[in-house]
Amino acid sequence: MKTFITYWFYPLSLILTVVFAWLLKQAGLSNGLIVPILSLSIIVICFALELKYRDTQHWGHNREEITSDLLHASVSSTIPTWLFRVLFYSLIVEASSRFQSSFDIGWPNDWPLLVQIGLCLLFSEFAAYWIHRTLHTFDIGWRIHAVHHSSRNYYSLIGLRRHPLQTFITFGGRIGFLWFVGVPADILMYYTLIAATNSLCQHSSFEQKAGPLNWIMATPELHRWHHSKLVEESNRNYGDILIIYDVLFGTRIFPKDVERLYDKGMGLPDGTQVDHSYWGHLKMPFVWKAIQPEKVLSDKEENYEKHIAGN
Numbered sequence: 001m002k003t004f005i006t007y008w009f010y011p012l013s014l015i016l017t018v019v020f021a022w023l024l025k026q027a028g029l030s031n032g033l034i035v036p037i038l039s040l041s042i043i044v045i046c047f048a049l050e051l052k053y054r055d056t057q058h059w060g061h062n063r064e065e066i067t068s069d070l071l072h073a074s075v076s077s078t079i080p081t082w083l084f085r086v087l088f089y090s091l092i093v094e095a096s097s098r099f100q101s102s103f104d105i106g107w108p109n110d111w112p113l114l115v116q117i118g119l120c121l122l123f124s125e126f127a128a129y130w131i132h133r134t135l136h137t138f139d140i141g142w143r144i145h146a147v148h149h150s151s152r153n154y155y156s157l158i159g160l161r162r163h164p165l166q167t168f169i170t171f172g173g174r175i176g177f178l179w180f181v182g183v184p185a186d187i188l189m190y191y192t193l194i195a196a197t198n199s200l201c202q203h204s205s206f207e208q209k210a211g212p213l214n215w216i217m218a219t220p221e222l223h224r225w226h227h228s229k230l231v232e233e234s235n236r237n238y239g240d241i242l243i244i245y246d247v248l249f250g251t252r253i254f255p256k257d258v259e260r261l262y263d264k265g266m267g268l269p270d271g272t273q274v275d276h277s278y279w280g281h282l283k284m285p286f287v288w289k290a291i292q293p294e295k296v297l298s299d300k301e302e303n304y305e306k307h308i309a310g311n
């Protein structure tokens, strides 16, 4: 069973997410019901598999973090999204018909569903790549995004950990962009679910191999390196669902010695005083300097290339 999960859970999760979404759509359920039903299902499945097959050395039962992550899922992800809709939806989609018509690329509604989903991923992932890379590049962005990188444990619910400001930026950047180019609501529903499934799989601690998919998708095998304490590694693999833009822009990384990643540790630099309560996560960007270690023992100083070459 474990071998089956290792090799098949990830691709099957993505495929079955689309299949079940399609079946529920055919059964007449609204997008507003399909998204939470399937998202909650994948959260429960990933969490249950971690309880069964977790790597006890690298996955801890930290109740404070789990509580905070569930609050992120129910509050940090929903309120900013709602706010974005209230503030900009009418501006972008409804009241801006003249504005939109001049930029509408003419979405191919008559193309096969899977082709439309693929096209949507290509668009959204281009935006996602640059938003994510920007969050890592500039101090103000990193303060916000560091919440997502703050855990020393690595487990599925980290995929839900987003500062509300990041949700607002990400949602605005991706969904706003997709609305802008005229992607239909049904395709956005599939996109949202694929993103949720991929994120939960990415952050799950049980072993998942992806083979050749590692050149197309932002797989669990690739994404864990993005959570490395080494800046040279965490500033790689920015892809949210696809890895192709990392390949294109030279930021893909896939070292083989995953044990070294665990030995070095994941998360923020040693000495960073992270308060893992939900309130602690909310205020983190605003007290960023105060929680930094006196001397950041940055792994930057290590000769990374030499290390890789030596392995």
Ligand SMILES: [Zn+2]
Binding pocket: 132, 136, 145, 148, 149, 226
């Ligand atoms: Zn990141």
